[in-house]
Amino acid sequence: MKSMVKSKIIILISLGILFSIFPIITTNHSFISGKNNKSSDYSDDINLDNKNLQISAVSGKIHIDNNWSAAKIAGICTGNGTYSEPYIIEDLVIDGGGSGSCILIENSDGYFIIENCSVYNSGAYWLDAGIELDTTTNGQLIKNTCSSNRCGIYLESCVNNIISENIMHNNDEGIFLRNCNNNSVIGNTANNGGGSGIYLNTCNNNIISGNTANHNTGGDGINLFDCNNNTVSGNIASFNNYNGIYLSDFNNNHNISGNTANYNTKSGIYLGFYCNNNTISGNTANHNTGGDGIYLKGYNNNTVSGNIASFNNYNGINLFDCNNNTVSGNIASFNNYNGIYLHSSDFNDISRNEVNNNTYQGIELWDSNNNDITGNNASYNGVNGIFFEDSDYNIISGNIATNNQNGICLNESDYNIVSGNFLFGNDKCILEDNCQGNEFSDNGSCTYGQDEDGGIPFELILLISVISGVAVIGVATILIIRRKRKRIE
Numbered sequence: 105m106k107s108m109v110k111s112k113i114i115i116l117i118s119l120g121i122l123f124s125i126f127p128i129i130t131t132n133h134s135f136i137s138g139k140n141n142k143s144s145d146y147s148d149d150i151n152l153d154n155k156n157l158q159i160s161a162v163s164g165k166i167h168i169d170n171n172w173s174a175a176k177i178a179g180i181c182t183g184n185g186t187y188s189e190p191y192i193i194e195d196l197v198i199d200g201g202g203s204g205s206c207i208l209i210e211n212s213d214g215y216f217i218i219e220n221c222s223v224y225n226s227g228a229y230w231l232d233a234g235i236e237l238d239t240t241t242n243g244q245l246i247k248n249t250c251s252s253n254r255c256g257i258y259l260e261s262c263v264n265n266i267i268s269e270n271i272m273h274n275n276d277e278g279i280f281l282r283n284c285n286n287n288s289v290i291g292n293t294a295n296n297g298g299g300s301g302i303y304l305n306t307c308n309n310n311i312i313s314g315n316t317a318n319h320n321t322g323g324d325g326i327n328l329f330d331c332n333n334n335t336v337s338g339n340i341a342s343f344n345n346y347n348g349i350y351l352s353d354f355n356n357n358h359n360i361s362g363n364t365a366n367y368n369t370k371s372g373i374y375l376g377f378y379c380n381n382n383t384i385s386g387n388t389a390n391h392n393t394g395g396d397g398i399y400l401k402g403y404n405n406n407t408v409s410g411n412i413a414s415f416n417n418y419n420g421i422n423l424f425d426c427n428n429n430t431v432s433g434n435i436a437s438f439n440n441y442n443g444i445y446l447h448s449s450d451f452n453d454i455s456r457n458e459v460n461n462n463t464y465q466g467i468e469l470w471d472s473n474n475n476d477i478t479g480n481n482a483s484y485n486g487v488n489g490i491f492f493e494d495s496d497y498n499i500i501s502g503n504i505a506t507n508n509q510n511g512i513c514l515n516e517s518d519y520n521i522v523s524g525n526f527l528f529g530n531d532k533c534i535l536e537d538n539c540q541g542n543e544f545s546d547n548g549s550c551t552y553g554q555d556e557d558g559g560i561p562f563e564l565i566l567l568i569s570v571i572s573g574v575a576v577i578g579v580a581t582i583l584i585i586r587r588k589r590k591r592i593e
Contacts, residue, residue, distance in 0.1 A: 165198060170211045185214030190244070194219040200226040200234070200253065210238035219246045226253035233258035234275070237265060245270060255280045256294065259287065267292060272301070278317065281307050290314050299323040300350075301341065304331050312336045319343045324350040325365065328358070335359045342366045347374040348389065355379040363387045371395030372413065377402040384408045391415045396422040396445075397436065404428050414438040419445040420459070423452060432456050439463060443482065446472040455479050462486065466505065469495040469517075478502050489530070492517040500525065510535045511550070514542060522547060 168175050172191050175181050183191040191214060193207070198221065200206040206223035209216070223234035234250030236258045237243055243265040250256035256272035259265065259281045268290045272278035278294025278301040281287060288311045294301035301317025301324070304310065308331060317325035318340065325341025328334060329352045336358060341348035348365025351358065353376045360382060365372035372389025374396075375382065380403060389397035389411065397413025399422045400406060408431045413420035420436025423429060426449040435458045436443035443459025443466045446452065450472060456479045459466035466482025468491045469475060475498045482489035482505045489505025492498065492514045500522045505511035511527035512534045514520060519541040526548065527533035533550035536542065544550065 163197065163199075165200060165204060166193065166196075166207045168209050168212065170213075172212070172214055172216070181216070183216070185216065187215050187242075190215035190217050190242075192217045192219065194221065196221045196223075198223045200224065200232070203227040203232075205231075205233045205236035205258070206253070207235045208238070209236070209240050209243065212237075212240045213242060215242045217244045217246060218248060219244075220248065222249045222251075224251045224253060226255075228254055230254060231258060231260070233280075236260075237262050241265065244268070250275060256297075258282075259284050262287060266290070272297065274298075276322070277303050278320070279303070281305070281310065283307065285309050287311075288313070292316070295319050297321070297323065300325070300327040300346075301344070302326045304328045304334065306330045307334065308332045310334045312339065314338045316340045317344070321345045324348065325368070326350070327352060328355050330354040331358070333357045336361075336363065338362045340364045342368060344368045346370050347395070348372045348392070350374045350376070351379050351382070352376045353378055356381055358382045359385075360387065361385045365389045365392070367391045367393070369394045371397070371399045372416070373398045375400045375403055375406070379403045380405050382406045385410050387411045389413045389416070393417050396420065397440065398422070400424065400426050400429065402426065406430075407432075409433050411435070414440065416440045419443070420462070421445070423447070423449045425449060427451050429453070430455075434458070437461050442466070442468045443485070444468070446470065446475065448472060450474050452476075453478075457481070460484050464488070465491045466508070467491070469493070469498065471495060473497050475499075476501075480504070483507050488513045489527075491515075492520065496520065499523075506530065513537075514539050518542065525550075 166180060172185055181191045181193045183189050185191050198206040202225055204227050206226055218235060226232040226234055233255035234253040235245055238260045241263045245257060245267045247269045249271045251274050253275045255277045256275040257267060257279045261283045263285050265287045270292045272294040273296045275297050277299040278297045279289060279292060280303045282305045284307045286309045291314045294317045297320040299322045301320045302312060302315060324347045325344045326336060326339060326349045347370045348368045349363060372392045373387060384398060396419045397416040398408060398411060401424045403426045406429045408421060411434045413436045415438055419442045420440040421431060421434060421444045423446045428451050430453045432455045437458050437460040440462045442464055443462045444454060444457060446469045448471050452475045454475060454477045459480060459482045461484045463486045465488045466485045467477060467480060470493045472495045477500045479502045482503060485508045488510045489508040490500060490512045495517045496519050498520045500520060501524045503525045505527050507529040510532045511530040512522060515537045517539055521543045523545045527550050
């Protein structure tokens with residue numbers, strides 16, 4: 105009996121010793137496995153060509169060069185790379201260690217998803233990123249968090265990828281696409297970056313929609329350079345140190361619609377040189393402190409319609425050296441310097457805009473010719489409803505300009521046609537200075553540019569005159585009748 109008790113005690117002691125040394129054994133095994141076969145560029149990588157692949161969850165950097173099968177064997181991903189069963193990398197936390205990209209996928213055309221990973225501390229080289237895709241298609245980057253990287257997410261020469269619901273913060277660039285086509289960047293947050301929140305360079309036919317790009321201190325909210333046929337819609341790009349949305353140069357055929365670009369240090373929406381055939385519609389660009397609500401510089405054949413541009417430090421909408429553009433149906437009111445401003449811009453259609461309550465002019469043209477200014481409401485502005493300086497051969501018709509200092513003012517501007525405007529309640533309805541050849545017609549009491557008659561429109565004056573005439577005739581008739589009666593008596 106005693107021997108059986110002794111045996112049980114010996115067994116228990118042996119098991120206790122075994123369990124106590126087991127963590128030491130496994131730790132040493134992991135350490136030895138982790139030291140073997142590290143690449144020079146990715147010192148913390150899992151080298152997927154290694155014959156001794158890890159089978160456990162990955163915490164080191166990942167580099168997949170179209171060798172998904174090896175990654176699957178290593179336990180890095182699941183799936184088989186088809187549309188219905190893509191490779192999936194998920195739920196990892198990866199420290200880039202200050203060099204290279206945390207996750208790098210290149211030369212891949214299989215379907216894959218990288219989801220719910222936290223990646224940080226990539227290298228400082230401009231290609232290094234939390235997640236980098238190079239020459240890759242059919243990828244989805246979903247709900248990842250990328251922080252303190254050179255780029256949060258970087259795509260080079262990639263087609264047909266989706267980047268959605270990721271969070272970028274404290275990266276130099278939030279999301280950066282270069283030479284990429286037909287990708288979708290949807291519903292991401294790219295805030296507090298040292299560069300731009302979202303940046304596209306030489307990219308075509310991409311969708312940039314529903315993103316937030318705020319408080320980026322070293323760049324713009326969204327920046328496109330040398331790009332064509334992209335859709336930038338429904339984004340919020342506010343409180344950035346430069347512009348909210350910036351199409352820098354050589355940008356054509358974009359649809360910029362439904363965005364909010366407020367409180368930026370420069371302009372809300374800025375289009376640089378050689379940007380043609382773009383549609384800027386339904387955006388809100390308010391309270392931009394160092395520029396305009398919407399600024400077009402050197403553009404042709406663009407449409408600016410249905411936007412709200414108010415409370416900007418300069419102009420609500422500004423066209424500089426722009427030709428053959430349409431600016432219609434916008435609200436550029438309330439404390440802009442000018443509501444709409446054209447400088448050295450010809451053959452533009454400025455129509456049906458609300459440009460009220462601005463500090464100086466509702467609409468101002470400077471050195472701009474052959475423009476149509478029609479059907480606008482330019483009222484309650486600090487100086488002029490509509491003002492021309494050194495601008496010739498323009499048509500100003502069918503506008504409302506009330507309760508300004510001057511309804512329409514022309515200075516050194518010749519051969520303009522001013523017709524059919526409603527001018528009421530201004531100190532001067534039409535004012536000319538050093539002009540020749542301007543034609544005035546059907547502008548109420550201002551047909552020939554003379555002072556307004558006490559702020560009363562011509563039609564009302566005519567009506568009063570008619571009524572007064574009838575009254576005078578009536579009184580005279582009564583007096584004549586009375587005199588005749590007295591004579592008879």
